[in-house]
Amino acid sequence: MTSIPKNVTHKKQQITIFENENFRALLLFILSLGIFLLFWELGAKMKIFAKGMPTASLTIKELWYWVTHPFYDNGPNDLGIGWNLLISLRRVAIGYTLASIIAVPLGILVGISKIAFKAFNPYFQLLKPVSPLAWLPLGLYIFRNSEMTGIFIITIASIWPTLTNTAFGVANVNPDYLDVSKILGASKWRTIFKVIIPAALPNIISGLRISMGISWLVIVAAEMLLGTGLGYFIWNEWNNLYIPNILVAIFIIGIVGIVLDQIFAYFEKMVSFGKNSS
16 A cells, blocks of 8 residues: 655645635735734824824834733723723623613514504604714713713613514514414413524524624713713823824724624524524
């Protein structure tokens, strides 16, 4: 039996690696990132961009500082970015949870009952298009507290995608499932919990995923007027006219947003019943 020369095996391994889609995508990402950082560095040094635009190297240096010193505390107006991140996440968690507790049951009710849909739909259509930030002055007036106002804004902002997707998923459950449930003599409540909700779960999780993205988007804008959190951190650095820290905060906001989205993408994939979920 003849053996395959080692150099041939090595070449086959090399070809396999370079033909791998994920490896090629990683190479393209690294190349595009290098080009972007080089363009940013040279453009800032040559003053191609706006006056005072920091270089990529300075921004990366500041990012390293904030990542390695996230939890210093020099008073309420000078907190490390880690504390501000935790404050923002706390507000999002509370407001998002309240919105979900309201939206999921109400969405199920609206999806099951045509009467409930006709009764509540005018409220949905009236309130859904209103920008969450339009509620900010009203929240400050009612609660007189930045923490409660932030939670209120998150709740108002994140309720609609979950409610809409839940109602859509429930209303479009396969009629065959409901017919089988009736034939087997299942009660109304058993049908809801054993048939309707599991069948609508992919749509519910999809709505929760969208709501989380909106929550994280809105809280940063709202916090610019609330005194703490990542939004306030950005606003404070703008008042200090130190752009590198603003870019650092934007990067951290983006990374956290990706992590939160991927968590829900994982849950969405788990309940997709074999369907691909992005």
